Amino acid sequence: MNVNAIREQFPILHQEVNGHPLVYLDSAATSQKPRSVIDAVKRYYEWDNANVHRGVHTLGSRATDAYEGARAKVAAFLNAASEEEIVFTRGTTTALNLVASSYARSVCGEGDEIVITPMEHHSNLIPWQQAAKATGATLKYIPLQPDGSITLADVEATVTERTKVVAVTYASNVLGVINPVKQIAEIAHRNGAVMVIDGAQSTPHMKVDVQDLDCDFYAFSAHKMCGPTGVGALYGKKAILNRMEPIEFGGEMIDFVDLYESTWKDAPSRFEGGTPIIAGAVGLAAAIDFLQEIGLENIHQHEKHLAAYAYEQLSAIDGVTIYGPKEGRVGLVTFNLDDVHPHDVATALDSEGVAVRAGHHCCQPLMRWLNVSATARASFYLYNTEADVDRFVGSLHRTKEFFGHAIG
Numbered sequence: 331m332n333v334n335a336i337r338e339q340f341p342i343l344h345q346e347v348n349g350h351p352l353v354y355l356d357s358a359a360t361s362q363k364p365r366s367v368i369d370a371v372k373r374y375y376e377w378d379n380a381n382v383h384r385g386v387h388t389l390g391s392r393a394t395d396a397y398e399g400a401r402a403k404v405a406a407f408l409n410a411a412s413e414e415e416i417v418f419t420r421g422t423t424t425a426l427n428l429v430a431s432s433y434a435r436s437v438c439g440e441g442d443e444i445v446i447t448p449m450e451h452h453s454n455l456i457p458w459q460q461a462a463k464a465t466g467a468t469l470k471y472i473p474l475q476p477d478g479s480i481t482l483a484d485v486e487a488t489v490t491e492r493t494k495v496v497a498v499t500y501a502s503n504v505l506g507v508i509n510p511v512k513q514i515a516e517i518a519h520r521n522g523a524v525m526v527i528d529g530a531q532s533t534p535h536m537k538v539d540v541q542d543l544d545c546d547f548y549a550f551s552a553h554k555m556c557g558p559t560g561v562g563a564l565y566g567k568k569a570i571l572n573r574m575e576p577i578e579f580g581g582e583m584i585d586f587v588d589l590y591e592s593t594w595k596d597a598p599s600r601f602e603g604g605t606p607i608i609a610g611a612v613g614l615a616a617a618i619d620f621l622q623e624i625g626l627e628n629i630h631q632h633e634k635h636l637a638a639y640a641y642e643q644l645s646a647i648d649g650v651t652i653y654g655p656k657e658g659r660v661g662l663v664t665f666n667l668d669d670v671h672p673h674d675v676a677t678a679l680d681s682e683g684v685a686v687r688a689g690h691h692c693c694q695p696l697m698r699w700l701n702v703s704a705t706a707r708a709s710f711y712l713y714n715t716e717a718d719v720d721r722f723v724g725s726l727h728r729t730k731e732f733f734g735h736a737i738g
Contacts, residue, residue: 353718355709358662367617396608396611401413403618408540414571414597419563421559422529422550425563433495443470444495446458447499450528453692458497479507479509485513496518498526501531503531504691508659530551532550533554535629549564552613558613561613571597578604582603583603634660634661636716640723643719647730661714663708682721688705
């Protein structure tokens with residue numbers, strides 16, 4: 331990877347923040363956008379803007395081709411068996427809520443189980459809480475090992491014949507751990523359950539093959555993978571999607587409407603009522619083109635190197651605690667500095683132009699498991715360099731020195 335050439339394609343990176351060149355280390359929250367994605371969305375609004383599926387005029391046809399072409403691109407990107415297995419949503423949160431509200435509430439009842447982990451983002455935790463409450467099902471958690479990983483033996487012990495849904499993140503947004511979702515899916519299916527994967531933190535960073543994983547549902551967001559905000563997708567096996575009831579109703583998702591009864595189109599249309607996120611889908615397609623030109627495996631290896639480099643540098647600083655396993659992690663490092671609140675750490679780093687995340691990262695149960703109220707997190711992407719890590723670590727040294735004098 332020619333990282334310097336890649337950086338040139340991201341206009342936002344070439345600025346100063348608080349008098350210092352920007353070092354952006356918050357891509358796990360949202361990634362920056364390359365010029366090709368910005369231009370694709372701009373071109374859509376300047377030349378092709380029209381509603382889809384409804385007009386026979388030229389602009390409507392071009393908009394429909396772009397929107398459905400984006401669906402085909404997502405299907406190929408995930409190696410779905412069919413374009414009809416891709417539902418456009420507002421993002422990972424909406425996609426997971428769709429599965430929990432439509433599928434889980436239709437199959438779960440008293441005595442059934444929904445299995446997740448304590449490391450889940452709130453988007454893959456609260457929907458299952460609500461589904462369990464609504465159906466009388468039991469919410470169960472696969473226990474974590476001391477380093478935050480999970481074992482297949484614990485999965486085997488937690489998933490039973492009463493389990494209807496297993497929902498697990500592919501990669502933790504706090505611990506950085508990559509979960510063995512393919513093997514978990516096999517255990518889920520052996521017990522008659524469906525497998526739901528939260529792919530928000532995996533899709534931007536590694537090649538994903540939903541047929542190889544044999545998951546039943548896979549959710550991701552565009553904004554973490556160089557695409558626009560407010561759009562993402564749900565992959566679902568076609569046979570399951572067509573058994574599910576829509577949870578939003580209106581135009582375009584219907585087959586036939588009478589005064590008192592209506593019927594629905596097949597998936598994915600039944601889940602895309604109203605005017606869809608057309609420009610977002612166009613931007614997502616452009617982001618996929620951009621990532622595939624660089625190569626997902628190249629991106630993954632680059633981030634692994636940066637994470638290992640940052641882990642090594644942080645480990646050498648007295649008073650820094652790093653969370654999650656040392657090996658087998660995605661490109662992020664979550665940490666705390668003794669006696670300094672993470673928000674103060676992030677504010678101090680920002681004063682030198684280094685952007686990191688601080689807080690509970692929408693993982694409050696995991697924070698309690700770690701016995702902390704919050705953490706700081708530096709997350710890396712294809713446009714980051716070792717020099718960015720050096721700037722971050724140097725700023726952290728100065729932050730420690732400043733607060734050490736203040737506390738002393």
